[in-house]
Amino acid sequence: MIMGQGPQIVLMGPGPSNLSATVQLIMTDPVISHMDPIFLELMDEVMKMLRRLFQTENEMTIPVSGTGSAGMEFCFVNLVEPGDAVVIGVNGLFGERMCDVAERCGATVHRVDAPWGEIVPAEALASAVEKVKPKIVALVHAETSTGALTPIEEVSRIAHAAGALLLVDVVTSLGGCPVYVDKWGIDAAYSATQKCLSCPPGLAPVTLSPKAMSVATNRSTKVQSWYLDVNLLANWWYQERVYHHTAPITMNYALHEALRVILKEGLNNRWKRHQDNHLRLKTGLKEIGFELASPEGHELWTLNPVKVPEGLNAGEIKKELLEKYNIEIGEGLGPLKDRILRVGLMGESSRPQNVDYFLNSFHEIVGKS
Amino acid sequence: MIMGQGPQIVLMGPGPSNLSATVQLIMTDPVISHMDPIFLELMDEVMKMLRRLFQTENEMTIPVSGTGSAGMEFCFVNLVEPGDAVVIGVNGLFGERMCDVAERCGATVHRVDAPWGEIVPAEALASAVEKVKPKIVALVHAETSTGALTPIEEVSRIAHAAGALLLVDVVTSLGGCPVYVDKWGIDAAYSATQKCLSCPPGLAPVTLSPKAMSVATNRSTKVQSWYLDVNLLANWWYQERVYHHTAPITMNYALHEALRVILKEGLNNRWKRHQDNHLRLKTGLKEIGFELASPEGHELWTLNPVKVPEGLNAGEIKKELLEKYNIEIGEGLGPLKDRILRVGLMGESSRPQNVDYFLNSFHEIVGKS
Numbered sequence: 069m070i071m072g073q074g075p076q077i078v079l080m081g082p083g084p085s086n087l088s089a090t091v092q093l094i095m096t097d098p099v100i101s102h103m104d105p106i107f108l109e110l111m112d113e114v115m116k117m118l119r120r121l122f123q124t125e126n127e128m129t130i131p132v133s134g135t136g137s138a139g140m141e142f143c144f145v146n147l148v149e150p151g152d153a154v155v156i157g158v159n160g161l162f163g164e165r166m167c168d169v170a171e172r173c174g175a176t177v178h179r180v181d182a183p184w185g186e187i188v189p190a191e192a193l194a195s196a197v198e199k200v201k202p203k204i205v206a207l208v209h210a211e212t213s214t215g216a217l218t219p220i221e222e223v224s225r226i227a228h229a230a231g232a233l234l235l236v237d238v239v240t241s242l243g244g245c246p247v248y249v250d251k252w253g254i255d256a257a258y259s260a261t262q263k264c265l266s267c268p269p270g271l272a273p274v275t276l277s278p279k280a281m282s283v284a285t286n287r288s289t290k291v292q293s294w295y296l297d298v299n300l301l302a303n304w305w306y307q308e309r310v311y312h313h314t315a316p317i318t319m320n321y322a323l324h325e326a327l328r329v330i331l332k333e334g335l336n337n338r339w340k341r342h343q344d345n346h347l348r349l350k351t352g353l354k355e356i357g358f359e360l361a362s363p364e365g366h367e368l369w370t371l372n373p374v375k376v377p378e379g380l381n382a383g384e385i386k387k388e389l390l391e392k393y394n395i396e397i398g399e400g401l402g403p404l405k406d407r408i409l410r411v412g413l414m415g416e417s418s419r420p421q422n423v424d425y426f427l428n429s430f431h432e433i434v435g436k437s
Numbered sequence: 438m439i440m441g442q443g444p445q446i447v448l449m450g451p452g453p454s455n456l457s458a459t460v461q462l463i464m465t466d467p468v469i470s471h472m473d474p475i476f477l478e479l480m481d482e483v484m485k486m487l488r489r490l491f492q493t494e495n496e497m498t499i500p501v502s503g504t505g506s507a508g509m510e511f512c513f514v515n516l517v518e519p520g521d522a523v524v525i526g527v528n529g530l531f532g533e534r535m536c537d538v539a540e541r542c543g544a545t546v547h548r549v550d551a552p553w554g555e556i557v558p559a560e561a562l563a564s565a566v567e568k569v570k571p572k573i574v575a576l577v578h579a580e581t582s583t584g585a586l587t588p589i590e591e592v593s594r595i596a597h598a599a600g601a602l603l604l605v606d607v608v609t610s611l612g613g614c615p616v617y618v619d620k621w622g623i624d625a626a627y628s629a630t631q632k633c634l635s636c637p638p639g640l641a642p643v644t645l646s647p648k649a650m651s652v653a654t655n656r657s658t659k660v661q662s663w664y665l666d667v668n669l670l671a672n673w674w675y676q677e678r679v680y681h682h683t684a685p686i687t688m689n690y691a692l693h694e695a696l697r698v699i700l701k702e703g704l705n706n707r708w709k710r711h712q713d714n715h716l717r718l719k720t721g722l723k724e725i726g727f728e729l730a731s732p733e734g735h736e737l738w739t740l741n742p743v744k745v746p747e748g749l750n751a752g753e754i755k756k757e758l759l760e761k762y763n764i765e766i767g768e769g770l771g772p773l774k775d776r777i778l779r780v781g782l783m784g785e786s787s788r789p790q791n792v793d794y795f796l797n798s799f800h801e802i803v804g805k806s
Contacts, residue, residue: 095464096462096465099455099637100446100448101448102453103767133503134664138502168663173661262683269685270686270687293514294538294541295507312506313504314452317639318464318638319639
């Protein structure tokens with residue numbers, strides 16, 4: 069293949085999203101050493117900006133050197149010791165993945181299932197927490213696989229009343245809709261760079277509360293992953309600056325620039341923009357006879373599941389959008405396969421012109437059938 | 438800090454190395470989806486080129502989505518089950534790290550220590566293997582912390598005669614000096630992009646032999662890391678193409694281009710260039726009264742440990758080289774701290790003009806004292 073010759077794709081899938089021009093360009097900055105004082109300064113600034121993005125004062129707020137799933141593993145691997153009870157809300161692929169990851173850490177997992185596409189009801193979590201008395205309650209804020217946004221505040225009260233830590237996946241919400249780590253009492257959260265941050269995939273922003281840090285530093289067993297051991301990472305990122313691993317330099321340039329762009333726009337403006345474009349899509353779909361599958365009142369602005377009626381072929385629509393219109397969208401997964409198409413409106417991709425272009429292109433395709 | 442304003446550093450430390458211009462530029466290519474047919478094609482090409490680089494026909498030859506240490510963890514986590522005996526040769530920091538990582542996987546680790554700076558003697562490994570009958574024999578080919586290059590072929594015979602798998606760290610040798618995975622009978626190897634591949638840090642090329650794959654797929658316990666589980670990764674990279682995680686798109690562009698550059702130069706030419714520049718440095722140092730600390734006959738061309746005589750301050754020399762000359766080198770670690778300076782000649786950084794500039798700058802600094 070010849071690089072640099074491909075079309076510019078309008079990225080409206082479940083991530084990655086399109087980059088802003090300055091994020092793209094910053095990656096041509098010369099690589100420097102991970103021990104260079106300039107890079108150490110950049111690490112400080114990345115941490116500061118990430119804290120503003122997560123709305124937290126947690127000192128342990130860093131980008132893990134891996135993708136979003138490494139962020140998930142980071143949270144579980146540091147907080148779980150073999151035999152620990154964990155209650156996990158499951159309403160989609162990423163809740164499923166949490167169970168798998170937690171079990172591999174030796175957790176005894178208690179699932180609280182909700183149908184894919186719905187939110188995880190706080191009451192169901194409450195009964196499980198009461199019964200199990202878990203060390204951790206975990207759930208996905210924004211289910212990328214379905215477009216459901218589960219409220220966190222009530223779950224937080226339930227978890228903390230039982231003395232449990234609250235672990236939340238904010239992969240598809242962070243930077244696109246409100247996420248308040250401190251105000252909501254989240255003890256551990258992870259995200260990814262390629263969704264609403266509009267940075268290439270490759271880093272996983274994470275944050276741990278002081279309470280979570282104390283659990284991680286007072287374990288009776290070693291963290292099973294050396295690469296993700298928060299005790300070593302804290303020492304490298306902000307304590308003694310003891311060399312741990314060679315940070316992905318260029319990716320950290322990109323994240324630094326993406327965070328600058330986000331904070332310059334302002335979180336409130338950014339959330340409003342994501343909401344506006346979500347509503348523009350919802351209205352536009354209605355006008356051509358389609359609707360979203362997301363639960364009323366809990367729609368995720370950044371990931372819009374479009375219901376595919378009987379008689380239309382989801383895979384064919386996705387394929388034609390890409391091949392004929394250069395628009396990337398996602399298909400449904402698991403029980404929602406063939407039943408929804410996933411339209412991402414994340415970061416730089418959340419633009420009215422993208423919404424309109426998608427609507428017209430989609431209409432042209434489905435109008436034929 | 439203001440990005441894009443820093444000096445261009447001559448990267449002659451233990452990595453990262455300087456990038457070639459085309460690797461730098463490819464990172465401005467628009468991001469596409471990890472499920473885009475163009476990206477799937479790129480994955481195929483990356484695997485093919487990595488096989489040529491590793492000189493292997495191993496199907497499982499991919500870049501892990503993390504840095505070199507994630508590559509190390511990938512190898513151990515997939516091959517070790519709790520209670521397995523592992524013999525590890527330790528002659529520097531990365532052998533030490535192997536022990537730590539293997540223990541976290543539940544291995545019973547039997548160390549074969551050699552002084553830092555020397556190679557691991559095959560005879561010492563042989564006695565340990567005979568006594569322990571391990572599942573795995575592991576060692577570091579090119580110790581980045583000291584500059585010692587331990588020969589692999591004899592160790593391979595020892596390991597295989599005892600029915601063990603051979604696991605080798607080729608982080609600082611791959612792409613800079615001969616590494617023959619198949620010919621040498623290596624079952625598991627890992628590297629990093631930011632050393633002799635002259636790509637930014639962020640990916641870890643790894644390869645597993647069919648025998649290692651069979652061990653990994655026939656485990657009685659699940660791999661403790663979901664992120665690094667080779668069974669899931671094989672399925673994503675070349676079997677069913679089942680979505681696992683969002684690959685770091687831009688970093689894979691960079692790796693693809695770096696591999697193209699390497700194979701265009703040709704491995705033999707590239708090794709010769711690394712050897713030539715190593716010899717140029719060695720001779721030049723001798724002329725100004727310095728010498729390398731690497732073991733005679735086992736010098737690592739890509740990482741040159743310069744002995745620092747009593748009375749000279751290693752830290753000050755390193756600092757002045759960076760601040761006044763824009764040359765990044767590394768300090769000694771562990772028992773070699775203050776006793777050596779580490780001069781990397783890796784990938785694009787291995788150029789005669791860099792050697793000469795380093796020698797003159799170094800001479801100017803030490804000449805003063």
